[in-house]
Amino acid sequence: MSSTSPLPLLIDCDPGIDDALALLLAAGSPALDIRAVTCVAGNRPVEQTSLNARRVLDLAGADAVPVHAGCARPLTQAEPRSNLVHGADGLGGVALPLRGAVAAGHAIDVLVELLLAAAPGTLRLVALGPLTNLACAELRSPGLLRRAAQIDVMGGAAFCPGNVNPHAEFNFYADPLAAQIVLSAGAQLQLFGLDVTEQARMSDDWIASLAALPGPAAAAAQAMLRAYSGVDPLLHDVCPVAAVFAPELFDSAAHRVAVEWRDREREGRLLVDDAAAAAGDSAIARIVTRANTPALLDTVAQALRRLGA
Known part of the structure; x- marks a missing residue:
């Protein structure tokens, strides 16, 4: 990848404070060319997550990036499995202006169209x-x-307990059948589960240091992270975005994986190796298990600085 040819990127997300910071990282990284952002029900209902994504991109000056709303509930549930970890508005109560609008077109249609x-x-x-x-x-x-x-x-949570229950991480728990469909689709996959994101820990001092950065994006990021850090001081969603243009920050290994979606008690569990093979429909994915956290935090701060320049 040359400096004059940014990597084209699609982002599917459910903002969420850590999603918001991941969007700011992507928007502030010259190595990336965000073609579209699609949203799903998750941290909050899809009507909220899509508006949140639009607000964050507007904040970053990425007004030209379209945001599309997608699925409002998981494949096998009547209602989304949302949470209030990020506050009722999904952004920790930090009011961001809405200048643009969520684009027409369902996220599914957009993903199909752009990939084809x-x-x-x-x-x-x-x-x-x-x-x-x-x-x-x-x-x-x-x-x-x-x-x-x-x-x-x-x-996912391959080699550690989940954060919803002992078995499952939230995203896979929220729609375990969807996770299994994606993992078994034959794509080149890299999984950033709790095994690595629990290393992406913010300190109070690092959050405070964002106050020295210029511009409204850094100020908003600091306010959101202050609201979030007392509950979950981990930058989950920053990790896969950073890995797109700075893969040297992470270590991974290939494993055979599947997701439990039939067993109600263990639904959303990421099954690895022999357990995955026994479950059937297993696939190969790279599971990331190590992050260079100081360099990762510095990468985020540099992106926020660029947005304020």
Whole structure:
């Protein structure tokens, strides 16, 4: 990748404070060219997550990036499995102005259209929320996800306990069948689960240091992170975005994986190796297990500084 040819990127997300920071990181990184942002129900209902994504991109000056709302509930549930970790508005009560509008067109249609229009292996796809939109796009157009250069997923807990219950991380728990469909689609996959995101820990001093950065994006990021850090001081969704242009910050290894979606008690559990093979429909994915946290935090701060320049 040359400095004059930013990598084309699709982001599927459910903002969420950590999603918001991931969007700011992407918008502030000259190595990336965000083609579209699609939203799903997750941290909050999809009507809220799509508006939040629009607000964050407007804050970053990325007004030209379209935001599309997608699936309002998981594949096998009547209602979304949302939470209030990020506050009722999903952004910790930090009011961001809404200058643009959520674009017409359902997220599923947009994902299908953009991936089919691009040459295979040219679009990178980052998924930061429940995988409902991606799974539906794959069901709509079988083989679609294999056209992505790579799919970087924030989800799962391979070698550590979950954060919803002992078995599951929130994104995979929110739509376990969708997660299994995506993992078994034959795409190039890299999973950023709790195994690595629990290392991406913010300190109070680092959050305070953002006050020295110029511009409204850094100020808003600091306010959101102060609201969030007391509950979950981890930058989950920053990790897969950073890995797109700074893969040296992470270590990973290939494993055979599947997601439990039939067993109600363990639904959303990421199954690895022998357990995955026994479950059937297993696939190969790279599981990320180490992050260079100081360099990652510095990367985020540099992106915020660029946005304020």
